[in-house]
Amino acid sequence: MPKIALPTASPLQRALLVGVELTSTKQLIPVEESLQELAQLASTAGLAVMGALRQRLAKPNSATYIGSGKLSELVELIDETAAELVVFDSELSPRHQRELERYLGEKTQVLDRSALILDIFASHAETREGALQVELAQYEYRLPRLTRQWTHLARQAGGASGRTGSIGGVGLRGPGETQLEVDRREITRRISHLNTELQKVRNHRGRHRQKRRRSRVPVVTLVGYTNAGKSTLFRALTNANVLVADRLFATLDPTTRRIQATGGPAFLLTDTVGFIQKLPATLVAAFHATLEEISETDILLHVIDSSHPNAAHQALVVNDTLAQIGVGNASIITVFNKMDLSPNEVIPEILITKFPDGIPVSALSHIGLTRLHTAIQAILRQSLINITVDLPYTNGDLISLFHRQAVVSTVEHTDNSVLITGELPSRLASRFKKHVKT
Ligand SMILES: Nc1nc2c(ncn2[C@@H]2O[C@H](COP(=O)(O)OP(=O)(O)OP(=O)(O)O)[C@@H](O)[C@H]2O)c(=O)[nH]1
Ligand SMILES: [Mg+2]
Structure with missing residues (x-):
């Protein structure tokens, strides 16, 4: 019998990390913690972290970002660890990247935090819109940086469109053009194609959103730093099996x-993408439409991993990002999650000072969920009015709307109609105007 060759798993690419503390700019997260986070990002992206270097600088070196002494140290470390990739924690300009790659040679690829995040987003996108958005962000990020084949990122290229492999476009080269020009032209073409595709998907989603707005069910959205436990809380509150x-x-x-909820008005709960410091600008732009939904929310549940040593900084990053998106009139409920991990369920002082109204919960152990529900209901109820309506049986749609949306206290049937008393969201009052019983 012929021997079947089994596919072998490709070994992890070996990576070194470089963190630079710029003394001239204020960073929300200290360099050491930022590097730890970068290591987590690297392993999520499938890299094996072999080591890290850090440097304090007043401003980046104009050519190679880090100083020449650090650069020699980096070369030594690359030799020692046989690293194939160097990941910088800060966003590198196309020039920095080029100079670094020139200095470090063909065998070492240079990436930055943004490229890594884009890579992770690419492999985690599941919906068509998500995949299109990431692909767009990747191309926009790559366009000014086109110098040579990006082996690490190239494998992600074209996820949404079914294209695989590199973006070189074999056979597309016109007379007298360099490969670089062909690549640039091809990427520009892809970007405009992706924008058209995204617009189609968004029009479709826009119609859904309009429908939802018309139904006027309040929307509660989970936001927070990545890994804070948003999806776990979503599961705990809805029993839905999300990842x-x-x-x-x-x-x-x-x-x-x-x-x-029993005895309360209905609402929609949305689980969404987490935030992180230094989110690539191209990604924020590409995800603008998704993020916009956050700004149309009635209540934001800001989930904080209170067991994280860096929780307070992470919360600041989230607040910063929310301010950028513009959250409008949404009420914010702060949720201190993962309380089960804290000895005696003590909330760190710094969190209490910043968020005196925070609600301690454990999404995993279902602790504190009743209090959270009460807080949500309290806000939703603020906009409720007490009302009695007399609805003819022929108005089935209104009867069912009242039952769906109001907190019903009494129901009384007559021959032709039903008398219902309850607390109705004030924004629905006009729908029942003709039937109000005084
Ligand atoms: N001990 C403990 N672990 C928790 C709790 N909530 C979430 N976790 C864990 O934290 C990790 C991240 O949880 P997720 O719910 O995926 O976090 P997320 O905020 O949705 O993360 P992203 O989707 O990556 O932004 C998982 O390993 C969870 O099991 C909690 O209350 N207690
Ligand atoms: Mg999640």
Whole structure:
């Protein structure tokens, strides 16, 4: 019998990390912690971290970002560890990247935090819109940096469109053109194609959103730093089986479920993508439409991993990002998650000071969920009015709307109609105007 060759798993690419503390700019997260986070990002992206270097600088070296002494140290470390990749924690300009690659030679690829995040997003996107958005962000990121084949990122290229392999476009080369020009032209063409495709998907989603707005069910959205436990809380509150994973950016595409708490108005709960410091600008732009949904929310549940040593900084990053998106009139409920990990369920002082109204919960052990529900209901109820309506049986749609949306206290049937008393979201009052019983 012929021997069947089994595919062998490709070994992890070996990577070194470089963190630079710029003394001239204020960073929300200290360099050491930022490097730890970068290591987590690297392993999520499938890299084996072999070591890390750090440097304090007033400003980046104009050519190679880090100084020449550090660069020699990096070369030594590359030789020692046989690293194939160097990942910088800061965003490198196309020039920095080129100079570094020139200095480090053909065998060593240079990436930055943004490229890594884009790579992770690419492999976690599940919906068509998510995949298109990431692909667009990848191309926009890559366009000014086109110098040579990006082996690490190239394997992700074209996920949404079914294209595989590199973006070189064999056979597309016109007379007298360099490969670089062909690549540039091809990428520009792809970018405009992706924008058209995205617009189609968004129009479709826009119609859904309009429908939802018309139904006027309030929307509650989970936001927070990546890995804070948003999806776990979503599961705990809805029993829906969404993906929970101890890795960064497990969730990318938003999921929504309707929640009908006993004795309270119904609402929609949305689980969404996590935030992180130094989110690539191209990604924020590409995800603009998804993030926009956050700005149309009635209540934001800001989930904080209170067991994380860096929780307070992470919360600041989230607040910063929310301010950038513009969250409008949404009420914010702060949730201190993972309380089960804290000895005697003590909330760190720094969190209490910053968020005195935070609600301690454990999404995993279902602790504190009743209090959280009460807090959500309290806000939803603020906009409720007490009302009695007399609805003819022929108005089936209104009767069912009242039951779905209001907190019903009494129901009385007459021959032709039903008298219902309850607390109705004030924004629905006009629908029942003709039937109000005084
Ligand atoms: N001990 C403990 N672990 C938790 C709790 N909530 C979540 N986790 C764990 O934290 C990790 C991340 O949880 P997720 O729910 O995936 O976090 P997320 O905020 O949705 O993360 P992203 O989607 O990656 O942004 C998982 O390993 C969870 O099991 C909690 O209350 N207690
Ligand atoms: Mg998640």
